[in-house]
């Protein structure tokens with residue numbers, strides 16, 4: 001059995017607690033339903049998630065849900081059929097350690113393990129916990145938000161793209177009803193800025209047409225279309241109806257994991273989210289740390305009226321569905337016109353409690369929220 005060196009120090013901390021009767025280890029299969037395990041993992045000092053196959057991504061989804069939905073802070077270990085290429089992504093979704101079944105890839109795992117340098121629980125070692133790191137960069141976020149408080153959206157983006165995260169920043173666009181504003185702003189700075197679009201395979205034809213219209217009109221050359229992993233999709237959504245059975249798992253497969261993979265090599269991602277969208281966005285800062293990195297939200301404090309004024313000033317094309325009652329547009333399977341009030345995003349996942357797809361899930365633990373600008 002293998003275990004990377006950094007994790008082995010933490011192993012000793014967990015084992016010491018187990019020896020003193022301080023907790024239990026819970027084993028879960030990768031396809032366990034996170035909603036059913038909250039009580040089971042409540043007192044666990046360690047949760048082992050077993051991957052039946054390295055091609056089966058459900059263990060990643062389960063780890064993400066334990067960290068983001070159940071706020072599990074104990075040690076999370078991946079076991080089973082894993083390959084070294086997965087090390088970085090295992091870390092991203094919140095695993096502290098890996099114990100793969102195969103023992104013939106020790107050198108590759110050791111190399112990958114050198115990047116596996118953060119843990120969730122403190123132990124008798126010098127490895128910084130996620131909470132330690134978050135406190136450290138909280139100061140940096142506060143400084144950036146204070147600086148950007150005096151700037152307009154174009155100035156924020158210009159600094160982010162040309163200076164602060166030069167070459168390490170991308171824009172995420174849904175090519176939805178308000179997307180033209182962010183796209184137009186970056187086209188004024190650098191039309192080659194990477195633009196990520198999550199191709200879930202469930203978009204309205206009108207959205208795909210709008211994507212072509214906007215990229216041609218603004219001469220954007222950095223478009224990157226992100227698709228779900230084919231093997232994972234075959235494994236997890238063989239009948240194509242995962243969105244009906246488990247929308248969180250579907251978003252993890254088609255949005256969260258493709259974006260996490262694309263973010264390798266990037267330090268920050270620009271979004272078009274605004275506070276007036278309501279819900280979890282009401283307190284949105286301009287710069288924030290989320291589970292998989294930094295988000296820059298230059299339009300955070302824009303109003304609906306400012307958005308409309310920007311469209312008119314720059315004569316920007318509208319999404320073809322905007323005049324049909326669709327105020328926020330995602331996959332056709334999970335989007336309805338927002339008639340009858342309830343806010344701009346009322347038509348997303350109609351009839352469900354779900355309000356966000358999970359790509360901007362907050363960092364776990366004692367998140368440091370920068371001062372509101």
Ligand code: SF4
Nearest residue numbers: 243247250251331334
């Ligand atoms: S919005 Fe719906 S169809 Fe699209 S990825 Fe999420 S659950 Fe799946």
